[in-house]
Amino acid sequence: MSNNLTRRRVLAGGATALLASIAGCSGATPFVGKRTERTETVALDGAERLAVQTDLGDVTIRTADREDIDVHIVKQASSVTADITDLAFRVERSGDELLFRSEFTGDTELLGGRPSMSLDVTVPEALPVSSVQSQVGDLDVEDVVGDLDAETNTGDVRVRRVAGAVRATASTGDVVVDRPEALAGATTSTGHVTVDVPAIDDDTRVESETGDVAAAVGRDVDAVLRARTSTGDVSVSGLSLSDSTRTDDLVTGTLGEGGPTLDIETDTGDVSVSALN
Template sequence: MTSRRRLLAGAGAALSAALAGCSGLTPFVGKREESTERVPVDGASALAVAVDVGDVTVRAAEREDVHVDVVKQSSSVNADLSKLEFRVERPDDRVRLRGVWTGNGGLSGKPSMDLDVTVPSSLSVAETETQVGDVDVQDVRGDVTAASSTGDVTLRSVAGTASAETSTGDVVVEDVEAFGGASASTGDLTVEIPAIDGDTVVETSTGDVTAAIGADVDAALRASTSTGDVVVNDLSLADGSVREDSASGTLGDGGPELVFETNTGDVTLSALR
């Protein structure tokens, strides 16, 4: 029996390895082009990035120019990738990186352009945007606004105010100097709020809201859900009211509104450690 079990286990492992090998050899069907761009930043103080379809990744490093890895891709072998152009624009004091489609067809027929951007540490990041794709910005400086229509948005380690929005996707904002707000239509929001400047809203229609709030935040807090629970942990709320589906109260000395809302999902608030 022991030998039989070993034989069956070995056969199963061999079959799994074979299947993994086959899946690893599955060829990409379509077209793909890769290139590298180096963009001077003389006289610029901020960076903006915008594509229609594709992922945007931004990091900072000790360098003098902007380094961009560009990947253009289409699932159609008939796609003309030359119609999807990488452009550099210089409006005012900004460097703007864009993916521009000059071909025919709507959004669904466009090839994708992924931009993996490395900026000088001295250059602020202002805007990062895609309509279909993920946005991931980390270890940068500047007041950053990151947006996607369909995709996840992540902002981490930002020396400035971070704001994020998506229509369908999850949002993560962590380890930032200040928080400017976050929103989604369908997706979970996970945010850290060390400081705010004015009224601030964290809202999703369908999804959970999880927020860690700094001890120095002065605000009038309000949280609510239509279908779900509101949970408040380790927060000092003066004149506070915490119910199953709502919470309100004063943080610190009070001040601007800090609002957390979802229609379908839970709201969990805690102290930022």
């Protein structure tokens, strides 16, 4: 890696730590501020899928053998003068979709920052989860069903064992997609991307601007592969690639019978493409 990359990562890490500290989530010092937590049970009442959205806070989603949804809600603020009652948990319904979201109605203090709300959600095993979003916070989703769109601006995205097509996006943070049914895309601006690609349905991008990218591709995937970096190395191994061209920073070729394009790339970092076991 170049010195320029190292400096970028240090700056990105500092920005992330600052945001986490403002939110009252930094582990560098004991927490000082306000914190409340509670658990709610939400009935499905005919809902056929779930979406979760929070502006500031982590979201974790798991499944269990149950017929309703359990939501553990943690609200906190780094300022002892902040009013965390101005941050509310909302449940909304639109057609057959159930939406969980946070709503802040107060004023953001200059030094205290804005209160955060983290959600730990347990859903029935058969309930599809359509989207999970946070502006600042980590997303961690495991063992759910349905085509899933997971997106955060600042934070990591970790998605595991989803019975559906997964699209995972971050601006500053790492992205990990492990054992989805299919991959619809995985991107970040600053961070590493590590994905399994057992199948794709359309043109698919696996991309970081600053960070390493590693993709394990199913041996029966039919696609046109393009693996590229501007500053770093590219390696493709364990896959049968026809009509290929190979240089240190670019590998192209056809997987299986060809089809949609599978772009795996970074501007600054290494790209590694291997066979999915």
